[in-house]
Amino acid sequence: MGILVIGLLLFLGVHSIRIVADPWRTAMRARIGEGPWKGLYSLTSIVGFALIIWGYGIARRESAVIWTPPMGIRHLTILLVAIAFILIAAAYVPGNRIKRVVGHPMSAGTAIWAFGHLLANGTANAVLLFAAFLVWAVASFLSARHRDQVAGTTYPAGTAGRDVVTVVGGLVVWAVFGYFLHGPLIGLNPMG
Template structure:
């Protein structure tokens, strides 16, 4: 459990820098260079993910069950993950409608993904992982939206159907890859069973 918690702490501390110290982040990027900053950020993120996966794999060997979710929650989770992947695509593809309307589609994707996994898993480790991601994404979204309103940010960039279709295509391809291969290969659990 310690490895899992350590991975989560590293991940959330790193990904909360922009949330709690945006000026320090910008100053550090200016001093060290944006590419070097992003490379360090990416490497530490990979280490954190590695610790989370390793810790989860270890904890899963002796699960502490809090509840036993009904089978239908797995089907609902699969659908919700598809929706979450659409928001991921909307964050990655420029000029999407979701990016224009909500500003932070990646945080919405994390909320949906975490909620989907919370309702379909019932162990203590699942609650720790997905509950912490859900709380972090809710807080981050609220802070960023409040900050944008205070700064008078207006998202008036053009959006088009072709960009939304690209996000949808990303979601479908990603969902099939995750459902039929990646989830089993990385996590060790097939979401289709």
């Protein structure tokens, strides 16, 4: 599981800089420039993500079972992941009211996604992966909401039409991923 841990440290570490060292982040961006900062951030994220995938695949072959999920938990996980996909869509669809209410729907969606998967997976590698993402997402959400409160940030009111686009778009991507991509990419078909 060492490769998985290194991947999580790189990926979540770089995504945690704003949570734990925002002034340093601002100073480094000013010092080296926006482009180089984004390049290093992206490169570190890609390497970390690749290591997470590779390490999870390796750890999956030899992982100990910590708990066996109860019957029916799969259905709850499917529902939670649908909500997560809607929240993640809300981060990208401009002018929706979900973003106004939640503030940081990407972090909230990631937390719900991770929590749902944590409920449905009891192997050591899955617990490590999803617990790490859950802790990071909750910390990211709380940190971002705090920054918003300090800065007095508010989000546009949004419209019902954009809410519909957000919900339908999130559910379409959720269904496509759940029915057609999760099995080939992850090795498990949650909808089948």
